[in-house]
Amino acid sequence: MTQKKIYDKEFRIQAVKLEREIGFSAAAKELGVNVDTLYGWNKHAKDVRRDLGPGTQTPDTAMRS
Numbered sequence: 662m663t664q665k666k667i668y669d670k671e672f673r674i675q676a677v678k679l680e681r682e683i684g685f686s687a688a689a690k691e692l693g694v695n696v697d698t699l700y701g702w703n704k705h706a707k708d709v710r711r712d713l714g715p716g717t718q719t720p721d722t723a724m725r726s
Contacts, residue, residue, distance in 0.1 A: 668694075673702045674706075676688060676692055676694060676699060676702060677699070677702050677703050677706050679691070679692070680699055680703060681703075685699055685700060685703075
């Protein structure tokens with residue numbers, strides 16, 4: 662059985678920013694995150710009307726955040 666991964670808030674925010682720059686599939690692949698998980702984070706950001714600002718992360722820097 663696989664263990665559920667826990668991602669901190671900052672990682673999720675940066676992942677959504679990256680998704681907005683390069684798309685869901687590419688961002689999920691680069692970050693090693695399930696695309697459905699990324700969709701959920703994006704939906705949550707929209708639901709709370711969170712203004713994440715422009716994305717400034719590359720896949721490498723997002724992984725280090």
